[in-house]
Amino acid sequence: MRVGIIGGGITGLALTHYLAEAGIDSVTFEASEEAGGVIQTRHVDGHVLEAGPQRMRKTPGVAELAAAGGIEDAFVEAGDEKLYVYADGKLGCAPLSVEEFFRTDLLSWTGKARLLAEVFTRPGMEQETARDLFVRKFGQEAYEKFIGPLYGGIYGSDPAEMPAAYALDSLMEREEKAGSFLQAFRKRVGQGQKAPPASMEEGMQQLPNAVAEAYSDRIELETPVTDLEPVERSTGTMYRVETPAGTEEFDHVVCTTPASATADLLDGIATGVEDLDSLRYNPLALVYLESDLGREGFGYQVGYGEDLHTLGSSWNASMFDRDGVHTIFLGGMHEPELLEENDERLAEIAQEEFETVTGAESSVIDVARLEPGFPAWDQSWWTLEDVETPEGIDLATNYTARMGIPSRVREAQELAESLTERAETLDSRSLTNADSSTTAAPSDD
Numbered sequence: 001m002r003v004g005i006i007g008g009g010i011t012g013l014a015l016t017h018y019l020a021e022a023g024i025d026s027v028t029f030e031a032s033e034e035a036g037g038v039i040q041t042r043h044v045d046g047h048v049l050e051a052g053p054q055r056m057r058k059t060p061g062v063a064e065l066a067a068a069g070g071i072e073d074a075f076v077e078a079g080d081e082k083l084y085v086y087a088d089g090k091l092g093c094a095p096l097s098v099e100e101f102f103r104t105d106l107l108s109w110t111g112k113a114r115l116l117a118e119v120f121t122r123p124g125m126e127q128e129t130a131r132d133l134f135v136r137k138f139g140q141e142a143y144e145k146f147i148g149p150l151y152g153g154i155y156g157s158d159p160a161e162m163p164a165a166y167a168l169d170s171l172m173e174r175e176e177k178a179g180s181f182l183q184a185f186r187k188r189v190g191q192g193q194k195a196p197p198a199s200m201e202e203g204m205q206q207l208p209n210a211v212a213e214a215y216s217d218r219i220e221l222e223t224p225v226t227d228l229e230p231v232e233r234s235t236g237t238m239y240r241v242e243t244p245a246g247t248e249e250f251d252h253v254v255c256t257t258p259a260s261a262t263a264d265l266l267d268g269i270a271t272g273v274e275d276l277d278s279l280r281y282n283p284l285a286l287v288y289l290e291s292d293l294g295r296e297g298f299g300y301q302v303g304y305g306e307d308l309h310t311l312g313s314s315w316n317a318s319m320f321d322r323d324g325v326h327t328i329f330l331g332g333m334h335e336p337e338l339l340e341e342n343d344e345r346l347a348e349i350a351q352e353e354f355e356t357v358t359g360a361e362s363s364v365i366d367v368a369r370l371e372p373g374f375p376a377w378d379q380s381w382w383t384l385e386d387v388e389t390p391e392g393i394d395l396a397t398n399y400t401a402r403m404g405i406p407s408r409v410r411e412a413q414e415l416a417e418s419l420t421e422r423a424e425t426l427d428s429r430s431l432t433n434a435d436s437s438t439t440a441a442p443s444d445d
């Protein structure tokens, strides 16, 4: 079997690795000159600046990928996982551990008691929004003060616009197994601590770069797929992949591309894909500030009701010892029009508001824009109900399955396993056919 992979982001790279391990032939086509997709690191004036993800969990899958790229020793791990929320004009530590729960002044005692009452609430329901579910289960105060800002912050989205059916799908599954969200969270935090938040010495993009280098014989950079067509062959349906470099045929094609690119590629091949174009993405601006804030932690999200443009801030300096670097996020679903402002204005907003929140002064290093940005996982996700791909085409994407890097790697591993099984079935079928044709031949004669 021969597999074509469209897109050399972390999903396509992980799939390349797992297929190579399984001995399955594959080619990965990446449109841009570098691998990594949204994992992008810039090096500006000696600073390491992340234009995409700021960190990832060092799960066994992520560690395996780094080892495949020969950079297993290049991980840098973050220390104490302290996240803050700016609410009521001050920074409070989000209660993500039992100690912080009792210590934090983000929540009143009534708010804390209401949050603990979650175990007595009805299970999450697919037809409610993430906001309604969180408020119903944990209370309004906990939602506004930290759950909403932290959860929405992962996507740059507003939980009031996110259907639980999609956005909280896997959380609800865990709730069903554990009995409540709090129990599921307690178990997950226990497991999460085994997989520490990490980056790489040279920044996040060192990981995809190293994997792409290790598999350079299987990866075509600067090779956008411009067309995909099914073609009938004696062995069954094959897929012809067209690029500026020529055409190639594959038994199986995996699309890991952003939604609008997938809509174009699968037009006329899969059903319901034309509406993939309507999946909303949240554009983001990132302003990099240098400051000797001198606080320990991962950063903060801004609580609801605060009169600020800032969505949140990542403290790269504290997490990974990155020379005073603090990344400010602006825009998102909250204020997409902010990206129309020029870099100077964005930098000014970020600097002023960073000082309001932390009291620290800063200087501006750089400004970046990420478009289309984060998949929003909002009401436009209902359109996925109609998407169906034919046999031989798979989607492995951060809008049809979970978005985090470890989940992308896990999905690639699972898909590689199922493709390996399929390849074995195809092999045994062709062996059986070959056997029956050799035994049949003499009697036919």
Ligand SMILES: Cc1cc2nc3c(=O)[nH]c(=O)nc-3n(C[C@H](O)[C@H](O)[C@H](O)COP(=O)(O)OP(=O)(O)OC[C@H]3O[C@@H](n4cnc5c(N)ncnc54)[C@H](O)[C@@H]3O)c2cc1C
Binding pocket: 006, 007, 008, 009, 010, 011, 012, 029, 030, 031, 032, 035, 036, 037, 038, 039, 051, 052, 053, 054, 055, 056, 057, 223, 224, 225, 226, 256, 257, 258, 261, 284, 370, 373, 374, 396, 397, 398, 402, 403, 404, 405, 406, 408
């Ligand atoms: C700003 C931001 C912050 C994030 N923060 C975190 C975080 O802190 N921790 C975490 O774990 N995750 C985080 N994530 C999520 C995670 O980084 C992404 O979900 C993941 O990297 C997506 O990888 P992917 O390979 O699925 O898709 P992508 O990275 O989007 O890769 C798709 C690739 O397809 C290529 N492509 C497009 N069209 C074509 C074509 N026609 N032919 C060939 N190639 C094509 C693109 O160039 C791209 O390289 C963040 C994401 C963003 C955007």
